[in-house]
Amino acid sequence: MNVLGIESSCDETGVALVSTQAGALPRLRAHALYSQVQMHEAYGGVVPELASRDHIRRVLPLTRAVLDEAGSTLQQIDVVAYTKGPGLAGALLVGAGVACALAAALDKPTLGIHHLEGHLLSPFLSADAPTFPFVALLVSGGHTQLMRVDAVGSYELLGETIDDAAGEAFDKSAKLLGLGYPGGPALARLAEGGRADAYALPRPLLHSGDLDFSFAGLKTAVMTQHRKLGPAPDAQQLADLAASTQAAIVEVLVKKSLRALKATGLQRLVVSGGVGANAQLRQQLNAAALRRGLRVHYPELALCTDNGAMIALAAAMRLDAGAAVAARDYAFDVRPR
Numbered sequence: 001m002n003v004l005g006i007e008s009s010c011d012e013t014g015v016a017l018v019s020t021q022a023g024a025l026p027r028l029r030a031h032a033l034y035s036q037v038q039m040h041e042a043y044g045g046v047v048p049e050l051a052s053r054d055h056i057r058r059v060l061p062l063t064r065a066v067l068d069e070a071g072s073t074l075q076q077i078d079v080v081a082y083t084k085g086p087g088l089a090g091a092l093l094v095g096a097g098v099a100c101a102l103a104a105a106l107d108k109p110t111l112g113i114h115h116l117e118g119h120l121l122s123p124f125l126s127a128d129a130p131t132f133p134f135v136a137l138l139v140s141g142g143h144t145q146l147m148r149v150d151a152v153g154s155y156e157l158l159g160e161t162i163d164d165a166a167g168e169a170f171d172k173s174a175k176l177l178g179l180g181y182p183g184g185p186a187l188a189r190l191a192e193g194g195r196a197d198a199y200a201l202p203r204p205l206l207h208s209g210d211l212d213f214s215f216a217g218l219k220t221a222v223m224t225q226h227r228k229l230g231p232a233p234d235a236q237q238l239a240d241l242a243a244s245t246q247a248a249i250v251e252v253l254v255k256k257s258l259r260a261l262k263a264t265g266l267q268r269l270v271v272s273g274g275v276g277a278n279a280q281l282r283q284q285l286n287a288a289a290l291r292r293g294l295r296v297h298y299p300e301l302a303l304c305t306d307n308g309a310m311i312a313l314a315a316a317m318r319l320d321a322g323a324a325v326a327a328r329d330y331a332f333d334v335r336p337r
């Protein structure tokens, strides 16, 4: 079966074609991505109306590019999958609308996919694919969750953030330090030249005994520390503060992930979502796993942040697991929250 996947929940338009294969994981045939980051940069964050309009401009040309690259035609598509939510309502409607229109024209069924399930399953596209069961650490701009995953569709929430997401902590701290949007990669780059122990920042809920997270207080601590540096901090002070901030976020993520593995008795951790691209997080998780004989799996770097491949993959894995496709009335809705 050939599954076309369309992702348009935020500021990346992603399209991909995945093929299911009997007795094996689905295979990624081609994927294409257009990032709107430059457009939103000037505003310091995503402008929903502009995002929707740009998805409209990109989605069909990207679909054409994907089919060309895969050597496939529209008629060879069996199912059209799209991100149903969560995300920006207008942006989601573009992907859902185009997916349903394509499917209607082709007389094929559709499948709406939860964006986080896409992230969660994305490591199955990497050369070092995990096997079930595992603990998933899902760290994106909007979510921070630990989950027990026993199979496709079998997800048990073990803990999550009670306020800001890890990506949000990166983004908001980066903004305080005068870095651009999106802040995560920029803060990580600045942190490379800094000392992680330069400033003592809080590790919220580190010893709470549960698997929940809290990052809102960290942002306030970064702001306070930044103020103390005076109106014109030097480059080294800023790098030190960036490194200290990153260290605080990473330490909490690593410790809670290890605690989740211990609590479930599982040996495998799967990390996904944009923050999963963070080099410090990967390095520290790998080191901790090596010491304890655990395995950690990540998506390919290019598939950590939003993309169409994870949506097509999640749909293909759901179909392989026997999921029903939507009735062909092509009435669609989205679930922003």
Ligand code: KG4
Pocket: 010, 119, 139, 140, 141, 142, 143, 166, 167, 168, 170, 171, 182, 183, 184, 185, 188, 273, 274, 275, 276, 277, 278, 279, 304, 305, 306
């Ligand atoms: O998964 P994603 O693309 O979108 C959401 O579904 O939210 O994640 C985006 C988030 C942003 O907060 C971004 O700053 C963060 O992932 N991010 C990073 C890195 N790359 C992306 N954070 C830290 N280090 C990175 N290298």
Ligand code: ZN
Pocket: 115, 119, 140, 141, 273, 274, 305, 306
């Ligand atoms: Zn995402």
